[in-house]
Amino acid sequence: MTDETWGQVCNQLQRAVGQNNFTTWIAPLEPVGLTDGVASFHAPTKFMRDWVSRNFAEPILREMRSAGVIVERVEISVMKNTRPANAAPAPTARPAASSPRHQPRTGSEETLPGAPLDARFTFDNFVVGKPNELAHAAAKRVAEGGPVTFNPLFLYGGVGLGKTHLMHAIAHDLQVQRPDLRVLYLSAEQFMYRFVQALRDKQIMDFKEMFRSIDVLMVDDVQFIAGKESTQEEFFHTFNALVDQGKQIVISADRAPGEIKDLEERIKSRLSCGLVVDLHPTDYELRLGILQTKTDGYRNQYPDLQIAPGVLEFLAHRITSNVRILEGALTRLFAYASLIGKEITLDLAQDCLKDQLRQSERKVTVEEILRKVAEHYNVRLSDLVGPKRLRAIARPRQVAMFLSKSLTTRSLPDIGRRFGGRDHTTIMHGIRKIEELRASDTQLAEDIDLLRRLLES
Numbered sequence: 001m002t003d004e005t006w007g008q009v010c011n012q013l014q015r016a017v018g019q020n021n022f023t024t025w026i027a028p029l030e031p032v033g034l035t036d037g038v039a040s041f042h043a044p045t046k047f048m049r050d051w052v053s054r055n056f057a058e059p060i061l062r063e064m065r066s067a068g069v070i071v072e073r074v075e076i077s078v079m080k081n082t083r084p085a086n087a088a089p090a091p092t093a094r095p096a097a098s099s100p101r102h103q104p105r106t107g108s109e110e111t112l113p114g115a116p117l118d119a120r121f122t123f124d125n126f127v128v129g130k131p132n133e134l135a136h137a138a139a140k141r142v143a144e145g146g147p148v149t150f151n152p153l154f155l156y157g158g159v160g161l162g163k164t165h166l167m168h169a170i171a172h173d174l175q176v177q178r179p180d181l182r183v184l185y186l187s188a189e190q191f192m193y194r195f196v197q198a199l200r201d202k203q204i205m206d207f208k209e210m211f212r213s214i215d216v217l218m219v220d221d222v223q224f225i226a227g228k229e230s231t232q233e234e235f236f237h238t239f240n241a242l243v244d245q246g247k248q249i250v251i252s253a254d255r256a257p258g259e260i261k262d263l264e265e266r267i268k269s270r271l272s273c274g275l276v277v278d279l280h281p282t283d284y285e286l287r288l289g290i291l292q293t294k295t296d297g298y299r300n301q302y303p304d305l306q307i308a309p310g311v312l313e314f315l316a317h318r319i320t321s322n323v324r325i326l327e328g329a330l331t332r333l334f335a336y337a338s339l340i341g342k343e344i345t346l347d348l349a350q351d352c353l354k355d356q357l358r359q360s361e362r363k364v365t366v367e368e369i370l371r372k373v374a375e376h377y378n379v380r381l382s383d384l385v386g387p388k389r390l391r392a393i394a395r396p397r398q399v400a401m402f403l404s405k406s407l408t409t410r411s412l413p414d415i416g417r418r419f420g421g422r423d424h425t426t427i428m429h430g431i432r433k434i435e436e437l438r439a440s441d442t443q444l445a446e447d448i449d450l451l452r453r454l455l456e457s
C-alpha cells in the first residue's frame with residue numbers, strides 16, 4: 001500500500017471515527033506492509049495495540065477496501081522502541097504515541113490533553129536540602145518507572161517551592177527511561193477544561209478512554225477542583241480506574257489533602273492513602289544552594305560578570321518568601337549588572353532589588369496571627385484573647401502564641417498584652433507546650449506549617 005493510498009484511507013477514517021479518535025488512536029500507527037492480504041501496522045504501546053485491534057480494526061479494514069486495497073485482515077503489533085536511551089527529553093509531556101517519531105499525520109496537538117514541560121525543570125537542576133529531601137527522593141522513585149509502591153504520590157507545599165519542578169522532572173526522566181509508558185502531566189485546571197470540552201462536544205467516552213489509557217498521570221494544583229462537583233466526580237472515577245489498574249498517579253497541591261476545603265471527603269481520603277509528602281519552606285542553606293546553582297547557570301550567559309563575595313549569602317538571608325521570587329531577584333540582578341557593565345556588589349544588589357527587599361521586610365503582626373488562627377480553627381477571635389480554658393480554644397490560643405513568638409520580634413510581655421493582658425509566663429508555657437506537642441502530633445505540625453505559610457505569603 002502506498003503512502004498516498006494510506007493518506008486517502010486516513011482522510012476517510014477521520015470522518016468515520018471522528019477527529020479525536022483518529023488523532024489519538026489511528027494517527028500514531030505506522031503502516032508496515034501488505035502481504036498475502038494482511039495489512040500490518042505498528043503501534044507504539046501494547047495498550048494501544050489492544051485498543052486499536054479491538055475498536056478500530058474494522059473501520060480500518062473497511063476504509064482500506066473502499067480505497068481499492070485488497071485486504072483480508074488487519075494485524076497490529078507493538079513496535080520496538082527505537083529511541084536512544086540518552087535521547088534528550090521531548091519538550092512536551094505527551095502520550096508516547098505522539099513522540100516525534102509518531103507525529104499524528106493529521107489533526108492538531110490541541111486534542112492531546114497534556115501540558116508542555118519546562119525543559120529546565122529536571123532533577124539535575126533541582127537543589128536538594130533538608131526541606132525538600134523527602135519529596136525529592138519520592139519523586140526520584142516514581143521517575144524510575146518501576147513497580148508502583150505508593151499511590152498516589154501527593155506532593156504539597158507553599159507557593160514556588162518546587163512542586164511543579166519535581167513533577168516535570170519525573171516526566172522528563174520517564175520519557176527517557178520508560179518511553180513505552182504513556183505519561184501525562186497537566187494541571188487540575190486543564191483537566192477540568194478538557195472535561196468540560198468533552199461534555200460540550202459530546203465526547204465524554206473519548207475523554208474517559210484517553211485518561212484510562214495513561215500509565216502515569218500527574219495532576220498539578222489539585223486544589224483547583226475544590227468546589228467543582230462534576231469535575232471532582234470525574235476526577236475521582238479516573239483516579240480509581242487508574243489505581244485499580246496499578247497505574248501511577250502523582251498529585252500536587254498547595255496544602256495537605258485533609259486541608260483542602262470543599263473537596264469531597266472520599267477524594268481527600270483517596271488522595272491521602274498513598275505517600276503524602278510536604279515540601280517545607282526553604283531554609284538558608286537551601287536558598288544559598290539554589291542561588292549558587294543558578295549563578296553557575298548564568299556563567300555561560302554572562303561570562304564577564306563578576307559577583308562579589310557575600311552577595312549570594314545576603315540574598316539567601318534576606319529573600320525568604322519562595323524560590324520563584326529568589327530566582328527572579330537573581331535574574332534581575334544579572335540583567336541589571338550586565339546592562340550597566342558593573343560587578344555585582346552588595347551595594348548594587350541593594351539598589352537593584354529595593355522592591356523585593358522591602359517586600360521581604362513585611363512584618364507579620366500578632367493581630368494578623370490571631371485572625372488567621374481563629375479562621376483556621378473556626379473559633380472566635382474574642383475567645384482567643386478571652387479567658388475560656390476549653391481545650392478547643394486553649395490549643396489554638398497556644399498555637400497563636402507560638403506563631404507570635406516565631407514570626408514577630410515582639411517580646412513575651414508584649415505578646416501577653418495582645419493576648420488579653422496575659423502574663424509573660426503564660427505565653428512562655430503556651431509556646432513550650434506547642435514545641436513539645438509538635439514533635440509527636442503531625443496534625444498540629446501541619447497546621448502550624450500551613451498557618452506559617454499563609455502568614456508569610
Ligand SMILES: Nc1ncnc2c1ncn2[C@@H]1O[C@H](COP(=O)(O)OP(=O)(O)OP(=O)(O)O)[C@@H](O)[C@H]1O
Pocket residue numbers: 121125126127128132157158159160161162163164165166221254290323324327
Ligand atoms: N529545590 C529547587 N532547586 C532549584 N530550583 C527550584 C527549587 N525549588 C523551586 N525551584 C524553582 O522555583 C520556581 C518555582 O517552582 P515551582 O513552579 O515548581 O513551584 P510550585 O511549588 O509548583 O509553586 P506553585 O504553587 O506556584 O505552582 C521554578 O523556577 C523552580 O525551578
